[in-house]
Amino acid sequence: MDETVKKYTTRREFFKQYKKKSRLQETWNRFLRNKLAVIGLFIIVFIMLAAVAAPLIANYDTDAIRINVPDRLQSPSAKHIFGTDEVGRDIMARIVHGARISLVVGCAAIAVALFIGGALGAIAGYSGGKIDDVIMRCMDVFLCLPDVLLALAIVAAFGTNLVNLTVAIGLAFTPKFSRVVRSAVMTVRGVEYVEAARTIGATNTQIITNHVLINCFGPIMVQVTLYVASAILTIAALSFIGLGIQAPIPEWGNMLASGRVYMRDHAYIVMAPGLAIFLTILSLNLLGDGLRDALDPRLK
């Protein structure tokens, strides 16, 4: 032992000698083995890149917004890859700019839901008893309503701008998250290493942050992925009925709504946004499933 002391006087030197086996690496390897999940990952990354690069692919004002009636309803060609819509706008430009909206609003809404719902769920799960009952009964009231209806009610009452939409969808998903986080916390709460932490003198806050939450991370991440998909679908649905993103801002849902009447003779006008929605939801679901399997090796 004394030799060791002389060899490494700082823990940093010691840790350099004996490296930590990266759990992240192991999880990543397991994820890669699931082919469908990898496909999902590729698709969603592709969509995200398209969204980020939207201004480079097509100019927002000239291609996506500006009405150009002479060019209307053109079939897909070299100039317009997905064709043009009923007022002559390039569909592909609208798709990639619409991707930005869908992804940003979707993620932001879920972030809101995670923050509020997560906090409520963690408190309910960790405290138990009356606090748990009160919080959960409140959440149950909201859970009874379908997501779309709840978001719709909020948007109808407060107006349809982007911020309202984000908050509305976020609030709609809050009860779901509170349940997920609550059950994750409850599973971990009774575990022996939490008791052990109490034995060595940790406070409740220290236990929650140090032991409980980091072990809930996995299941919560899976739900986040799946709920982002639901949120995007909800945005599209709301826009479709006119209570979400308003024209002329491109959004896949409102593109479906306005193109609907031309569907019979100009199918491409709805196929592109429909396909965009389909691929986004599908890839997020595959990703979520893959994450769940990779994070819990016992599910092999």
Next chain:
Amino acid sequence: MSNVLLEVKDLKKYYKVPKGMLHAVDGVSFNLEKGETLGIVGESGCGKTTIGRAILRLVEPSSGSVIFDGVDILKLNKREMRHMRRNMQMIFQDPFSSLNPRKTITQTIEEPIILANMIPDPDKRFMRVMELMDTVGLAERLVNTYPHELDGGRRQRIGIARALAMNPKFIICDEPVSALDVSIQAQILNLMKKIQREMGLTYIFITHNLAVVSHFSDDIVVMYLGRLIEKAPSETLFANPLHPYTQALLSAIPVPRIHNRPERLLLRGEITSPINPEPICRFANRCNYAMPICSKEEPGLIEAEPNHFVACHLVGRGNGCSFS
């Protein structure tokens, strides 16, 4: 000067359940001297796990007192209790779930040191972790490993190192070897004995395995349905068990010998419910020697011979018979 480290007086833990009150621990008292090991034995439902946690205030006792080194710890507030925790630690049963899977060995062992702020300097603290790992027999190359990479025996050693980190005076061991293979159990038990000698520790050893506890304890307490039914020094208990339950418990242990096999005393029936128990002897329905008084009155704890306590109507009030 008193040599008594722990005094448990009439400790009770009741749980409210839909059907009434569940008497998990029902008025248990004993003393524990410095440097000694007390074994608490019993089967499921006897309350031995609850009493371990109640003594450490991991569950709050319903009534009674726990006097540790002269201080009634049940009267301390949260902050004082956290400070007191440095002196009293626990080793848990399940080596798989008693360690945080996301923390390395180093992080697990140094957490108590950090929480108590005992060694602020990270390098000196790390040296202390290395020292502890050496004490429990963990190789230095394991510093950055996670629990799932190790086997049960090694994980249990981590648990022991964590318990020792704050230099406690007293450790409660809750079935520390039950989840381990037989060949590893012996390693861990020898280690625990060695540490006790070197560091002057006092242990409470909770288990259902009488063979293990006979090897390890000075005194033994037998519990049944929340009550203390017999207490005696280890040799005395095995040589002359007075309570019929203790006798049945001892004879029920499978003996790994084919010659000189002891006779089996089998119990009838099943354990009664701990919810709203009647004030009679709780063992009466299964006892082969039950008398009418057993179903009417609860037997009190009497000293049948020096240092040998029993709660049984068969022993006492001048009956003076021993049934061994």
Next chain:
Amino acid sequence: MEIKKINEQENTLEIKNLVIHYISDEEVVKAVNGVNIIIKAGKTLGLVGETGAGKTTTALSILNLVPEPQGKILSGEVLLEGRSVLSMSEHELEVMRGDKVAMIFQDPMTSLNPVHTVGHQIAESIEIHRKVSKHQALKQAKEMLELVGIPSERSNEYPYQFSGGMKQRVDIAIALACSPDLLIADEPTTALDVTIQAQVLKLINELRQKYHMSMLMITHDLGIVAEVCDEVSIAYAGRIIEHGTLEDIFDHMRHPYTKGLFGALPDIGVRRSELMPIKGLMPDPTNLPSGCPFHPRCDYVMEVCSQSLPENKWLSETHCVECHLYKDTNESML
């Protein structure tokens, strides 16, 4: 392994050179590596071993229930009353399971279906194998309950209404409902309290004597072996490293692992100041040591031990051991 002049008809179970590995993308778990077992009619064999010895996998192979995609039976034979189990069709297996061979599992909490009454679960087996009416089967089920010491009125109750010990008795009733020739008990009392364990072991003893059943008792507890078994096989890292009658193993143990097992046990009748553990760790079935799998932990290790697997050596008519120490021993030397 040489089989010494035993009439084939007398053996309820014969396992020869069984090798089973669990193969997955990440690793190969060598669970069973050449196991040889013989259970004579009406006798009980204790299969003793710790984690990773391969006991449960061996037991599952008798019923051909080794988990399919990953568990691969690489070689060996399992003969039940002379018939090969591994080459039976699915239909033949269904006829055999429950009727000729039955199994009791370790955890009584999870081996009963919570949505059916216990009477129904016992009757299920009878209905399938005896081709009687449901009414008749339930009647016989009630008789089985009485046999295991549970009042027959309780046949309409659900598993949650029974304690752990009683659930295990129900398991025994289900297993014995069709009077199997071979009963496999996989650590049947490990999850039970010691006084309940005593009751259950007594019941198992009575029933096997009454029905002249053969039994394979899988356990890590040598005390249970002394109580219930006629012969003992000690398993380590998927091999049988010692086998013999009770006297052979308890009084004349030879293999260093067997000696270590006995030395590591706290025996109430013999109090020592220190237990004598076996040094080192359990072998990793994905990374077994070369040569004799026990050599890293053995106090008597020699150079040859890390180089080659010891052969099986018969020390007497009933006692055999796989250890290089006894390579050149013959019967007269012992």
